[in-house]
Amino acid sequence: MDNDELNPAELLAQGLAALSDLLGSEWFVAPRPDSESRSGVDVIVELRAEGDSSYTQLLVDIRRSVTPRMVEEVLLPKLDLIRQVNRYTNLMIITPWLARKTQHMLRELGISYLDMTGNVSLRVSRPAIVVYTEGATRAPRSVAHEPSRTTLAGPKASRLVRLLADVRPPFRAVELADASGLSLAYVSRLLDTLEDQLLIRRDGRVIYAVDWMNLLRARAKQDNLLRNHSYQGMVAPNGIPAVLNEISSLPAKALDGIAITGSWAAHRVAPLSAGGQLILHIAKWLSVDDLADDLGLLPVRENADVLFLPARDQVVFDGTKRFGGVQHVALSQLVLDCLAGPGRMPAEGEAVLEYMLTHEDEWRAFSVLTQQKHRSH
Incomplete structure (x- = not known):
């Protein structure tokens, strides 16, 4: 079974097994029996070293995928709430795969993460735990080819990226479609992807900000000038x-x-x-x-x-x-x-x-x- 096909319970089990292996046999890693939420995606997990009375607990949030926009709009507010309730509880994300940009955002905010390809970050002050490993830099095939997701690959994406970079906002999707000669449906789907990656910002239907530097970098990562082009x-x-x-x-x-x-x-x-x-x-x-x-x-x-x-x-x-x-x-x-x-x-x-x-x-x-x-x- 592919990692992205795992249900939340299976993701949790595999994630905690991987974390336990990283910490070693002297550590106890297990969910609290009464901790699973009704949604099945939030679980309290205890970490305790053998022979040590101190312990820490993680609120584990299990996600099918995590985007920079989700980090900003969902996970950061959740982290703020956790810190108000109990400053000794740490937030950890378990997911099939995390992109480098998302990992960086999570580390900057102090949110731990673990994906099924070996990207792990966990930092706890008491008891002292620091774990950082790097896994896949590209999404596994099954994650990368979600049929509902429009990507930055291909000539059509270049057309829209060029327009977004070369023109100052504000503008709407229909203006971009008219100017680029692309279909409004395609432009709308790609704008959704870019918003998830925080490469554009929208207020309703109006795009009011474009992170053009990182947008150009993100598009370039989808291409290879000589390998993907005849010359x-x-x-x-x-x-x-x-x-x-x-x-x-x-x-x-x-x-x-x-x-x-x-x-x-x-x-x-x-x-x-x-x-x-x-x-x-x-x-x-x-x-x-x-x-x-x-x-x-x-x-x-x-x-x-x-x-x-x-x-x-x-x-x-x-x-x-x-x-x-x-x-x-x-x-x-x-x-x-x-x-x-x-x-x-x-x-x-x-x-x-x-x-x-x-x-x-x-x-x-x-x-x-x-x-x-x-x-x-």
């Missing part, structure tokens, strides 16, 4: 500066279908280091072979210094700007590409994020309509 490697016999010069000399229509991303684009705002591969998003209507000939490039299987990435979605060209006669992707697209890229690119992506944070007035639109007017295509 063609090239070598530039005359060097990359010569390639850039050739690109700027192309006809206007061809120029519109090329956008620089990756290290060479990141250098413009966050020059961590020089060099790196020149990565180009290429519109679907451009011939890669003809473009390579025009730029004097030779196809290679290894050690490429230029990469052609055929664009999976036109969104990669939204918000492009020209520098030196060549289009560069918008900063939000640059971050998505760098964080999902190989080598030093994730570090460059973080540096671009820091630049964006201190120059928000330069790149973030004040309304969805303003953003639409400034699109390149």
